[in-house]
Amino acid sequence: MTLTVERGGRVVEQHTGRARPRRPRDPYALFLLPGVLAFCAVVVVPFLMNTGVSFTEWQGVGSPTWSGLANYRELLDDDEFWASFRHSLFMVVAMAAVPTAIGLVLAAALFDFVGKHFGSRTAAVLRACFYLPQVLPIAVAGIVWSWILAPEGGSLNELLKAAGLGSWQQDWLGDPDLALYSVMGVMVWVQIGFPLVVFMAGLQRVDPQLYEAAELDGAGWWRRFWHITLPQIRPETYVVLLWCTIAALKVFGAVYVLTKGGPGGATNVPSYFSFTTFFEKTQVGYGATISTVLTVIILVLALIGLKLQTRAEDAEDGVRT
Amino acid sequence: MTAVRRYPVLLALCVGALFMVLPFAIVAVNAVKSPAEYSANGPLSLPDGLYLDGLQSFWERVDFGQKLVNSVLISGSVAVLAVVLSVLNAYAIGIGRIKGRTWVLAFFVLANMLPQEALVYPVYFLSKQAGLYDTRLSVIIVFTVIQAAFGTYLLSAVLGRFPREIIEAARIDGANAWQVLWRIVVPVSRPTIGVLLVFFFIWTWNEFLLPLVMLVSNDNQTVSVALGVLQGQRLMDATMTNAAALLGVLPAIVFFLVFQRTLTRGIAVGAVK
Numbered sequence: 001m002t003l004t005v006e007r008g009g010r011v012v013e014q015h016t017g018r019a020r021p022r023r024p025r026d027p028y029a030l031f032l033l034p035g036v037l038a039f040c041a042v043v044v045v046p047f048l049m050n051t052g053v054s055f056t057e058w059q060g061v062g063s064p065t066w067s068g069l070a071n072y073r074e075l076l077d078d079d080e081f082w083a084s085f086r087h088s089l090f091m092v093v094a095m096a097a098v099p100t101a102i103g104l105v106l107a108a109a110l111f112d113f114v115g116k117h118f119g120s121r122t123a124a125v126l127r128a129c130f131y132l133p134q135v136l137p138i139a140v141a142g143i144v145w146s147w148i149l150a151p152e153g154g155s156l157n158e159l160l161k162a163a164g165l166g167s168w169q170q171d172w173l174g175d176p177d178l179a180l181y182s183v184m185g186v187m188v189w190v191q192i193g194f195p196l197v198v199f200m201a202g203l204q205r206v207d208p209q210l211y212e213a214a215e216l217d218g219a220g221w222w223r224r225f226w227h228i229t230l231p232q233i234r235p236e237t238y239v240v241l242l243w244c245t246i247a248a249l250k251v252f253g254a255v256y257v258l259t260k261g262g263p264g265g266a267t268n269v270p271s272y273f274s275f276t277t278f279f280e281k282t283q284v285g286y287g288a289t290i291s292t293v294l295t296v297i298i299l300v301l302a303l304i305g306l307k308l309q310t311r312a313e314d315a316e317d318g319v320r321t
Numbered sequence: 322m323t324a325v326r327r328y329p330v331l332l333a334l335c336v337g338a339l340f341m342v343l344p345f346a347i348v349a350v351n352a353v354k355s356p357a358e359y360s361a362n363g364p365l366s367l368p369d370g371l372y373l374d375g376l377q378s379f380w381e382r383v384d385f386g387q388k389l390v391n392s393v394l395i396s397g398s399v400a401v402l403a404v405v406l407s408v409l410n411a412y413a414i415g416i417g418r419i420k421g422r423t424w425v426l427a428f429f430v431l432a433n434m435l436p437q438e439a440l441v442y443p444v445y446f447l448s449k450q451a452g453l454y455d456t457r458l459s460v461i462i463v464f465t466v467i468q469a470a471f472g473t474y475l476l477s478a479v480l481g482r483f484p485r486e487i488i489e490a491a492r493i494d495g496a497n498a499w500q501v502l503w504r505i506v507v508p509v510s511r512p513t514i515g516v517l518l519v520f521f522f523i524w525t526w527n528e529f530l531l532p533l534v535m536l537v538s539n540d541n542q543t544v545s546v547a548l549g550v551l552q553g554q555r556l557m558d559a560t561m562t563n564a565a566a567l568l569g570v571l572p573a574i575v576f577f578l579v580f581q582r583t584l585t586r587g588i589a590v591g592a593v594k
Contacts, residue, residue: 026417026419026420027417027498028412028413028416028417028418028419028498029413029417029419030413031409031410031412031413031417031498031502032409032410032413032414032419032425034406034409035406035409035410035413035469035473038406038462038465038466038469039428039429039432039466039470041466042440042444042462042463042466042467043432043435043440043466043467043470044432045443045447046439046440046443046444046447047435047439047440047443049443049446049447050439050440050442050443051439053442053443060442060446106334106337109330109334110334113327113330113331114330114331114334117327117331118331122331126334126335126338128577128581129338129339129341129342130337130338130341131577131584132341132342132345132574132577133341135523135527135573135574135576135577135584136527136569136570136573137526137527137529137544137545137548137569137573138527138529138545139529139545139546139548139549139552139569140544140545140548140566140569140570140573142549142552143548143549143552143562143565143566143569144344144345144348144566144570145344146552147348147559147562147563147566148344148347153363153364153559154364155347155364155365158363158364158365159365162365189341189344192341197584246434249436250436250437250438252437252438252529252530253529253530253545253549256529256533256549256553257549257552257553260553270438271436271438271530274438275438275441275530278441278442279534284442287442288439288442290438291436291438291439291441291442292439294436294438294439295435295436295438295439298434298435298436299431299434299435302430302431302434306430
């Protein structure tokens, strides 16, 4: 069966060349069928349902009642919602900006400093240490850190006491003014390995002659970092920033395990907010509205990011050819 | 660079690396202390000896063996199925160059970026309707598709650079598209497929939101969900928390040691394309 379609395709292709699309039907389209069907069932249909529900009032049972844009209007006046998005921006700093910046410096230091002077094995071991938190389930990382940051008998407070800094002891996750920063600290720890590994891989394709030439010209480490390393791994930087920003906007598990959005909503983020609205308050319509807005923001960011990335790649290809 | 300046940098990096692994060390140290020893000496002292009763009682209390089986079953099935689905999609897009492939690919990329929050309620609702709620199968189906979105994106790029002469040669020898896929494309792409298998396995192992919503009964929960829920209830004492953390950390460290090369290579592949 496949064979006949296949042959038909080839014959037509020989006759008409590349200009015309193959006629009987694209034989390869069949291979896409299971994927497309599965996607419709698991992603497209639920997503459309969710968007539809966002225009209704619904408790999860019975049938939803149409309410038009009422949920969206309510959202605009909802302080809790705005607060959760403000916290999201903090998460972007902790999960995208800071890890990318630290990752760049670490990667450069590990690659052209430790790697060159102490051997690539040393660099690989150090890289592994930084990457380790990335493979840890976020739920487990949350358990580890909420115990370390515990106010009574937590390791951090014990450590401060042992160091004679008892007055610095804090209720790290229970103090509304502090909790968000504590969560941010944990997220930096979780996230840092990803940019590091990507950047170290990216540095491998940078021409070593560039560095040698700069070194001969008397450029110090920071200047080489600034003028060679950064421009050379710009494509990787775009990708990492985009991925990490999206991950930051989606952050859920860490908040669930560390603080449950508390204390008093001080660490609430949109994904956790929509989760509680769905499953604890059972205001399904409103929960759907929150997640729809979150989706729109993420997709817009993703499109901008992809656009920037292709433009950067095109520019790069232009230079190369 | 002079040797005088070399060592401070190395030292700083080592201190940084130490800080990254310190939490694991603290957990390991405290998981083998008895409650009495813990309350007497606090979390920072070294253990007097190995006290494994805490780990054992935690294991039995949460039926950790069952959780491990669930996690392995779900992650393993997802890894294999998602790779198969990705290969099929990518074959059509990367090698078949079907019409409108840019749009199809963009569709998969965007699907991959969609936050799970926008799917979770309908998936929960629909799986209840279909009688799949609180089954491991439901989670396997959902993650197969979600992971395959990334796999399709990555593999399509890799297969797009596949040497076409090999395929043409096989065609002339009379192989059909199906045979070309399984006898030529898949064996040649084995390194990328290996990376995807490892990634899908670990990502699914670590997933939290959807399994949390979908798997409510104890017998079906994964390691991540079981530990997360326990932590959320705030019912664990210090020894138990440490036992939980250690048992949660260990599989991750095992994967890490086993797959380290694949992981780092894979992230590089993923980021460059």
